[in-house]
Amino acid sequence: AQRVTQPEKLLSVFKGAPVELKCNYSYSGSPELFWYVQYSRQRLQLLLRHISRESIKGFTADLNKGETSFHLKKPFAQEEDSAMYYCALSAEYNFNKFYFGSGTKLNVKP
Amino acid sequence: EPEVTQTPSHQVTQMGQEVILRCVPISNHLYFYWYRQILGQKVEFLVSFYNNEISEKSEIFDDQFSVERPDGSNFTLKIRSTKLEDSAMYFCASSGLLKIYEQYFGPGTRLTVT
Numbered sequence: 348a349q350r351v352t353q354p355e356k357l358l359s360v361f362k363g364a365p366v367e368l369k370c371n372y373s374y375s376g377s378p379e380l381f382w383y384v385q386y387s388r389q390r391l392q393l394l395l396r397h398i399s400r401e402s403i404k405g406f407t408a409d410l411n412k413g414e415t416s417f418h419l420k421k422p423f424a425q426e427e428d429s430a431m432y433y434c435a436l437s438a439e440y441n442f443n444k445f446y447f448g449s450g451t452k453l454n455v456k457p
Numbered sequence: 458e459p460e461v462t463q464t465p466s467h468q469v470t471q472m473g474q475e476v477i478l479r480c481v482p483i484s485n486h487l488y489f490y491w492y493r494q495i496l497g498q499k500v501e502f503l504v505s506f507y508n509n510e511i512s513e514k515s516e517i518f519d520d521q522f523s524v525e526r527p528d529g530s531n532f533t534l535k536i537r538s539t540k541l542e543d544s545a546m547y548f549c550a551s552s553g554l555l556k557i558y559e560q561y562f563g564p565g566t567r568l569t570v571t
Contacts, residue, residue, distance in 0.1 A: 351499075379558065381558070390460075390461075390562045390563065390564050390565075391500075391548065391550075391560075391562040392561075392562065393558075393559045393560065396559075433500060435500075442488070442552070442558045443505045443507075443512040443513040444502055444505060444512075444513040444515070445492075445560070446502065447492075447499050447500035447501070447502070448499060449499040450499065450500075
């Protein structure tokens with residue numbers, strides 16, 4: 348069965364500390380992985396897509412097919428990174444259906 | 458910047474009643490989606506819609522649910538006979554032809570079934 352797991356409901360770090368938000372998935376086919384972010388009082392928005400291999404707002408994520416993981420990382424967290432982060436999965440090149448994780452709330456303390 | 462809008466922001470209804478949740482996707486987008494999020498749980502895919510028909514639907518999207526694009530701008534989700542367990546936040550999303558994978562989400566409609 349297709350599933351996206353984010354094991355941490357809440358992650359608190361101090362400003363300037365590294366942050367890693369974990370995402371594991373199970374999927375029978377070839378997946379595409381995404382990270383979405385929801386800042387306070389704002390709507391869900393795409394942060395990054397694994398296939399683009401970009402760094403967005405200092406965040407990167409590498410798809411590890413062996414470990415079926417897509418962890419989101421940033422070397423130095425900023426207070427404005429505080430938000431809810433959702434990992435999501437779709438079939439490769441087929442965006443008719445997405446599976447979301449339950450989200451991790453990142454709290455960056457000053 | 459264009460945004461997806463949803464109305465109402467909060468809907469309270471009695472069990473067994475029909476509700477229609479409305480969404481106005483971004484105007485040049487062609488792909489439309491509905492999701493729901495029960496409080497404290499994950500965002501769950503309900504249905505996707507393209508070219509005036511359903512592309513995919515989840516197991517949740519049973520005969521009680523239907524979607525429609527009644528005109529060139531609105532995209533609606535109808536729940537025919539609401540149950541208590543339908544209480545959730547419902548999100549509409551849309552995406553364009555060039556970046557189908559990049560969904561733009563609306564602010565959500567909170568549905569409370571009493």
